[in-house]
Every structure is written in structure tokens, then in C-alpha cells.
Amino acid sequence: MSVTNSNAAQSLDEVKRSQRRSAVAYGYQKASPHLILWGFIWVVGYSTTYFRPQANAAVWLLLVLLGITAGFWIGRRTAAEGSRTHDWRLAASILATFLFFVALFTIMPPRSGLQVGAIIPIFFSLCYAIGGIWKGGARFVLLGLAVGALTVAGYFWVTPYFLLWMAAIGGGALITGGLWLRRV
Amino acid sequence: MEQPNTAIHQPIRLKIMAALKALPTSELLEFTRLKTIIGATDGNLGAHLATLEESGYVEVQKDFVRKKPRTRVRLTRAGRRAFDDYVAYLREIVEQAG
Numbered sequence: 001m002s003v004t005n006s007n008a009a010q011s012l013d014e015v016k017r018s019q020r021r022s023a024v025a026y027g028y029q030k031a032s033p034h035l036i037l038w039g040f041i042w043v044v045g046y047s048t049t050y051f052r053p054q055a056n057a058a059v060w061l062l063l064v065l066l067g068i069t070a071g072f073w074i075g076r077r078t079a080a081e082g083s084r085t086h087d088w089r090l091a092a093s094i095l096a097t098f099l100f101f102v103a104l105f106t107i108m109p110p111r112s113g114l115q116v117g118a119i120i121p122i123f124f125s126l127c128y129a130i131g132g133i134w135k136g137g138a139r140f141v142l143l144g145l146a147v148g149a150l151t152v153a154g155y156f157w158v159t160p161y162f163l164l165w166m167a168a169i170g171g172g173a174l175i176t177g178g179l180w181l182r183r184v
Numbered sequence: 185m186e187q188p189n190t191a192i193h194q195p196i197r198l199k200i201m202a203a204l205k206a207l208p209t210s211e212l213l214e215f216t217r218l219k220t221i222i223g224a225t226d227g228n229l230g231a232h233l234a235t236l237e238e239s240g241y242v243e244v245q246k247d248f249v250r251k252k253p254r255t256r257v258r259l260t261r262a263g264r265r266a267f268d269d270y271v272a273y274l275r276e277i278v279e280q281a282g
Contacts, residue, residue: 003188003193003277005277005280005281008274008275008277008278008281011195011198011274012271012274014198014199014202015199015202015271015274016202018198018199018206018222019202019203019206020206021203022202022204022213023206025220025221026207026211026213029217184217184220
């Protein structure tokens, strides 16, 4: 059995394509439960902030801590046998994000709670879009664009109901996006 | 390598190996996802996986999740090595011609 040059080149292309498809599908599979989790957190957080604004800080603190804890749990549950690399990456990402927002809000203090409620989702939308561009995950790019655009639209066009908008549309988009990523 | 590895040489099996190699070591891939990635039918994929399993290149794990059967696959250490060797063999052919 001999392999010609063109057969070898064709096989190498096929190897590349399959690896790329597999890596993208793997990324979707890993991200899916996290998106669904944070979608529910947005639903609860934004709607509570709308109906009980006085409990805003406490509710978000509790929800973010809950989300981080659940994120670690999901990471461990879905990690490959013997792999714990997910843990430090998640911890480092949380720390980097926290430091970014501390710096951002110190340099440019927000004038209203709505600004905080809009800028954080826009930041995460940007992360999805950039991650998708670099990793070749078109669904991440679309999700980032959708959540970012919906956040901006809600902030400017439905300002009085922005928090409800983010609970229903923003949280809903994350949950739907998470479910969509599972369908690979 | 003088001759191609016949277990991997077949196009569907090469795609299976490539798809599994793209995952972190010891990560399992569900049969249904692998089927979508490869673009193969159930029967076709099952038959090729059986060949790769016989060669010791993949490990097939079957269990139940919420009473539904689940089949997951991953590359063995020998499978990773064999795939790397096969890709090196293909590259060598392309480089020699170029």
C-alpha cells in the first residue's frame, strides 16, 4: 500500500478539519452549563434588583458567590479524569475579572446602578466574541454579539424597564445560548 | 515508517483519531457528538470504533445516565502515539514531494 503526495496532503487537511471541529465542539460542551447557570443568575439577580432595589448589593453578592461555587463544581464534574487544571484557570479568570472591574469603576465611577448592570454583561459579551474569534467558535461570536446588542438596546430604548429586560432577555439569551451550545 | 498504519489509514478512522486527539488527554467524547463531528452513521462509526478498539487505540466506555445508555470514547496512550506517528508519516510524504 502506498500513499501519494496528494493523498497525504488531503489526509492532513482532513486531520486539521476534524481536530478543529472537535476542539470547537469541546469548547461548546464545556461552556454550555456555565452559560445556563449564569443565565439563571441574571434572571434572579436583575429581577430582584428591579423589585427589591434595597436588597441589590446583598443579592448580587450572594448570587455571584453561588455562581462561582457552582462553576467550580461544574468544572470538577465535567473535567477529564485526573485533571484539575480547570480549577486554577477558573480561579485566575475570576480574580482577573474582579481586578478589571475594580480598576474600571475606580477610574470611571458609574453614575447609576443601570450603568453597572449594563457594562458587566457587555464585558462578558466581548469575552464570548473574542474567545469565539480566536477559537473558531462561531456560536460564541453570535452569542456575544446578541447579548451585547440586546444589553445596549435595553439600556437606551427600554431604560425604565432595563433591569427586567436584562432578567428576561439577557438571562434568557444566556440560557438559550447554553442550550444551543449543547446541540453539537 | 515504510507502510501506513492500516488501522488509522482508513479515512473515517483517521477522522475519529484526529477528533479524539484534539481533546485533552484522558478526556472522553460522547458517541453522538463524535458522530456529528465525523459526519458518520451510527453503524459506520460503531464498526470503525470496534476496529480501533481492537488495535488498542481507543477505549470505549458504556454506562447509563438517567436510565439512558451512554457510550463515550477516548484515545489510549498507544492511540495518541500511533496517531502522531501516522501524521508524521503523512508530513514526510508531503515534504519529500515538495
